[in-house]
Structure formats: structure tokens, C-alpha cells
Amino acid sequence: MLNEKELMILSELRKDSRQSLTDISRKTNIPVSTIFDNLIKLNKGIVKKKVSLLNFDVMGYPIFVNLIVRSSGKKNVERLLLSKPNVNSLSRTKGENCFFIQCFFRNMSEFESFKDELNEMGAKELKEFHVIGEIKREVFLTNESHIKMALENKEDLFFP
Amino acid sequence: MIPRKDLLILAELRNNSRESLTEISKRTSVPISTIFDKLRFYQDNLIKKHTTIIDFSKLGFNARANIMVKVDRNAREDARKFLLHHLNVNSVYKISNGFDFLIEGVFKNVRDVEDFIDVFGGKFKLEQTQVHYIVEDIKKESFMNDNSLLDMVL
Numbered sequence: 322m323l324n325e326k327e328l329m330i331l332s333e334l335r336k337d338s339r340q341s342l343t344d345i346s347r348k349t350n351i352p353v354s355t356i357f358d359n360l361i362k363l364n365k366g367i368v369k370k371k372v373s374l375l376n377f378d379v380m381g382y383p384i385f386v387n388l389i390v391r392s393s394g395k396k397n398v399e400r401l402l403l404s405k406p407n408v409n410s411l412s413r414t415k416g417e418n419c420f421f422i423q424c425f426f427r428n429m430s431e432f433e434s435f436k437d438e439l440n441e442m443g444a445k446e447l448k449e450f451h452v453i454g455e456i457k458r459e460v461f462l463t464n465e466s467h468i469k470m471a472l473e474n475k476e477d478l479f480f481p
Numbered sequence: 482m483i484p485r486k487d488l489l490i491l492a493e494l495r496n497n498s499r500e501s502l503t504e505i506s507k508r509t510s511v512p513i514s515t516i517f518d519k520l521r522f523y524q525d526n527l528i529k530k531h532t533t534i535i536d537f538s539k540l541g542f543n544a545r546a547n548i549m550v551k552v553d554r555n556a557r558e559d560a561r562k563f564l565l566h567h568l569n570v571n572s573v574y575k576i577s578n579g580f581d582f583l584i585e586g587v588f589k590n591v592r593d594v595e596d597f598i599d600v601f602g603g604k605f606k607l608e609q610t611q612v613h614y615i616v617e618d619i620k621k622e623s624f625m626n627d628n629s630l631l632d633m634v635l
Contacts, residue, residue: 323540334533338498370534372622373494376527380483380625387547387576387583389613399619409624414547415614421547425624450549450583454575456561459532461571461587462540470568474541474589 323367326351328468330359331367335463338371374458377425384426385452392418393443401442407435483527486511488631490519491527495626498531534621537587544588545615548598549580553606557581560605569597580609 323331329349333340342360346353377385392398394417402411402422410423426432439447461467483491489509493500506513520528537545552560564573564584572585588594591614598610625631 328540331533331535335535336532338531338533367535367539368533369536369618370621371498371531372496372534372626373491373498373531374529374622375491375495375625376529377624379527382624387574403620406624406627408620410618410622411620412615413617413619415616419613420619421613421615448578450576450578450580452574452576452583456565456573456575456582457570458572459530459534461537461569462535466568471540471542 322474323363323471325468325472326355327359327363328462328471330356331363332462332464332468334363334368334371335459335461338373382425382427384429384432386424386426386432387450387452388420388422388424389414389446389448389450390420390422390439390444391416391446392420393445394418397442398439398444401438405435407431485631486515487519487523488625489628490516491523492626492628492631494528494531495622495624498533542587542589544591544594546586546588546594547613547615548584548586548594549576549609549611549613550582550584550601550607551580551609552582553608556605560601563601563604567597569593580611 326349330345330351333345333348342353342356345351345356349356390398398418399420402408402420405424407424407426408422409425412421413419414421424435426435436447436449462471486509490505490511493505493508502513502516505511505516509516550560560582564570564582569586569588570584571587574583575581576583586594586597588597594612594614598612601607602610
């Protein structure tokens, strides 16, 4: 479990992962050297990835789809999904052989071809949800209230 | 049409958004000053945000769920504001195909997920709900992070 300083540093990195250590120090009142040491620890444990979120619509990929797929149980579907560059994120969900997929396409024809491939590989149930607008994205742990929530969690673990 | 050089830079940021300009320059053969200008140019339009993906379970948030909801038409705007400000909601999208919102929520446990849905349903007339609990992330934010695949964009 993290302490308050570590959570504050993490919160700053969630808001802007390209911030300099000096900027993070100014905002959190934590010395730069402490931030540097904490970053090493955070990068080994809790940080999965530092990534820039892009506007793929502007880049020629306006079709943003979330798919729920149940496969017949063979590894084919998972292997296909891992190999496809259009797949942005892939998660296993509760339920037998169920996946939640986030993907981007240039046009509907490309998306339909992708679905055909999935069906050929053994995808049984396929539900699609097209994203028509983003309201907020990757916002958890970007403000003081989230930090307070995380610290309360820490107490619950010791005093259930 | 976005130039190839720009896509190379963006692919580097998709791999590691904290990468130094020097490293990006070494990998892309684009001068540091050019990279600096490009990043400033694309900030807040093509680049939405530089963020850090973390393992929420290490903070004691052991239940993540993708929740699809359809609300009464008249309650849609108020529901949107509720989701925009709710602390447990990490991401929200407006979606089609029979639902209004896709909510990515981060909670302490499954009971908190159910409580959230109860509160949401109590405030706004829910016509339909579908909940998918995330068990494991296999791949996260991978689109456009591979230089070798940039030809598919060009």
C-alpha cells in the first residue's frame, strides 16, 4: 500500500506523465530527490504503462468500437485479437471465455472484415457498441478526493 | 494526412509517454527541436493527454467493471453530469446500439459496484444495465504503438 506522498506523485503522473520532477515537486511540496526515489519504486510495482492518449478520429480512424466476445473455448480468438493492430485494449471478463475489446478502424468495411475473421476463428456471441463521444477518460486518481479514498482503503485493510 | 515523421514520434509516445526528447530523436532520427515543435503543435488536439496506467488493485480497488446503461431520455443530461463527477468512474463514453453510456468504474469490491448501480438507478430511471467485471488486462492502449505497423495508417 502506498503512503500519501506516493499517491500524490502518482496522481500528478496520472494527470500528466510528461511532467518534470521539478514541476511535480512544486505542486506536491515533495523534494525532487524523494520523488526520484519513489518513482523507481512506483515503476517497479504499481505503474503498468506511461502512454499518450491520442485522437484517433483526427488520425483517420473514426470508427471506435467496444466489443464483447465469447469464444468457443479455443485459443484461436485470443491469439487473433492479440495479433490484430486495430485492437487497442483487450481484457478478459467474468464468464467463460469472455473478452472485452476496444478497437479502432478506418471505416465500417474494415470493421466488418474484422468481425468476419473473429467469427471464422470461433467467436460465438459478439456484441458491438460504437462510441459516439468521450465524456471523460483515465480520470481516476487525478485529484485529492481520489487520494483520500485510496488512503481510506489503506486503513480498511488494517482495520476491516 | 499526418506525415510519417510525426507518426513515428507519436508511436514512441504511445510506447512510453515519459520518453525524453533525446531518446525519441535517437529512435526516429528526427531532430530534438523538431520533436519539441511537433509536440507543442499537437498538444490538445491530436494529443489528448499524457497519462500513466496503474494497477488499481495495488491501491485496494479490487473490482473493475465496464457498465453499460440506458437511461430515460429526459434524465440523460443529468446522468452525464453525475458520471462526469463521480469519483469511482475512471472513464465514460457515449455509445450506441441500445445503450447510452459505457462506464469504466474502479471500486473497492463487487458490493461497491452493486451499490453504485443501485444509487445510479435510484437517481435516474435505468431502462437497461449490463455489467462486465474485468478479470485481467491482456493488452492496454496498444493501438499505434508499433512503428512497423505505421504503414497501415499511411
